[in-house]
Amino acid sequence: MEDQHRFATRAVHAGQAPDATTGAITPPIFQTSTFVQDGIGGLRNGFEYGRSGNPTRIALEEQVAALEGGVDAVAFASGLAAEDGLLRAVLKPGDRVVLGNDAYGGTYRLLKRIHEPAGVELDAVDLSDPDEVERAFARPVRLLWVETPTNPLMRIVDIAAVAAVAHDHGALVVVDNTFASPALQQPLAQGADVVVHSATKYLGGHSDLLAGVVVLREPELAERVRFLQFAAGAVLAPFEAWLLTRGIKTLPLRMRQHSENAAAIARTLAEHPAVTQVHYPGLPGSPGHDVAARQMSAFGGMLSVRLAGGEAAARALAESTRVFALAESLGGVESLIGYPSAMTHASVRGTPLAVPEDLVRLSVGIEDVADLQQDLADALARVGAGRPVAIG
Numbered sequence: 001m002e003d004q005h006r007f008a009t010r011a012v013h014a015g016q017a018p019d020a021t022t023g024a025i026t027p028p029i030f031q032t033s034t035f036v037q038d039g040i041g042g043l044r045n046g047f048e049y050g051r052s053g054n055p056t057r058i059a060l061e062e063q064v065a066a067l068e069g070g071v072d073a074v075a076f077a078s079g080l081a082a083e084d085g086l087l088r089a090v091l092k093p094g095d096r097v098v099l100g101n102d103a104y105g106g107t108y109r110l111l112k113r114i115h116e117p118a119g120v121e122l123d124a125v126d127l128s129d130p131d132e133v134e135r136a137f138a139r140p141v142r143l144l145w146v147e148t149p150t151n152p153l154m155r156i157v158d159i160a161a162v163a164a165v166a167h168d169h170g171a172l173v174v175v176d177n178t179f180a181s182p183a184l185q186q187p188l189a190q191g192a193d194v195v196v197h198s199a200t201k202y203l204g205g206h207s208d209l210l211a212g213v214v215v216l217r218e219p220e221l222a223e224r225v226r227f228l229q230f231a232a233g234a235v236l237a238p239f240e241a242w243l244l245t246r247g248i249k250t251l252p253l254r255m256r257q258h259s260e261n262a263a264a265i266a267r268t269l270a271e272h273p274a275v276t277q278v279h280y281p282g283l284p285g286s287p288g289h290d291v292a293a294r295q296m297s298a299f300g301g302m303l304s305v306r307l308a309g310g311e312a313a314a315r316a317l318a319e320s321t322r323v324f325a326l327a328e329s330l331g332g333v334e335s336l337i338g339y340p341s342a343m344t345h346a347s348v349r350g351t352p353l354a355v356p357e358d359l360v361r362l363s364v365g366i367e368d369v370a371d372l373q374q375d376l377a378d379a380l381a382r383v384g385a386g387r388p389v390a391i392g
Contacts, residue, residue: 084234090224174193178197307383
């Protein structure tokens with residue numbers, strides 16, 4: 001799809017030409033592991049084996065690259081496989097990575113327990129603090145890894161500002177755009193070099209697949225990532241690629257509803273006596289609100305709250321809702337609730353990235369917001385009231 005088309009049009013049409021043979025408006029799933037060749041070394045349309053390429057996967061990659069404004073995208077079997085593929089393509093022993101100190105626990109675990117023992121140096125800093133960012137570059141940095149909004153405290157990082165600092169010091173800038181999605185935020189246009197997604201989440205949107213995508217600004221790095229994927233084999237299967245393509249077509253509509261619902265719930269929770277703190281960048285006066293308003297078109301469907309009753313209240317709330325399902329993951333059409341300290345971020349307990357034990361994370365779905373608000377009100381009533389709320 002040509003670049004002049006707007007986002008929603010690209011979401012539906014990029015990489016999705018009708019089937020040339022039958023005219024099917026929805027491209028077929030090429031559920032095959034191998035492709036017949038026209039003689040030895042004579043490939044038909046460049047395909048030989050599923051690990052090196054598949055038409056369904058390539059159609060998805062074209063679609064995501066068009067949405068993020070990248071020159072290429074590489075689709076992996078999971079979000080962490082995508083992160084690992086990028087890291088292996090970029091890093092060598094002795095390289096230093098600077099990571100936000102409120103990052104996804106799986107990303108920290110991958111860097112700390114897999115790449116650090118292989119010789120990579122890792123430092124976690126508050127990337128929302130310009131002074132900390134400057135201090136982080138007092139020593140050489142190969143890669144700056146950014147999440148914004150962060151998981152699970154919803155901190156906002158000024159992409160353009162940190163990218164300018166990183167580039168002044170010769171570092172590569174990677175932005176995990178999973179929470180915002182390209183429908184709400186365009187990191188490459190704001191100075192990032194690479195975007196990564198756990199496409200399991202908002203891109204897929206229906207909690208029925210595992211996938212990851214790396215989107216790249218530079219062709220040379222894209223080739224390195226694609227070769228590493230070919231050599232190591234962490235490819236996305238055709239059926240999952242097709243499901244992901246189908247989910248992306250409704251991404252703009254879903255993100256609009258996720259954002260509207262989450263904003264309404266954040267406002268309600270900010271007034272509840274059992275809640276001491278609401279983390280949502282869409283609340284005026286919250287840290288990072290002005291930056292988020294500048295670099296995002298809406299504030300997304302994720303928020304977290306801290307409870308007056310501490311750990312016991314947080315655990316009780318997570319286990320008391322009826323519409324919000326207690327589950328790992330996020331970004332599906334259905335609302336989910338989680339207790340990060342013992343679930344998504346259990347791997348960072350006892351580290352600088354440890355999550356407050358009184359914190360509950362909400363992935364707000366696209367259900368009727370009144371039902372979601374009532375569900376939380378009922379659950380909070382069972383938890384009990386506490387001291388007044390503070391936004392931030």
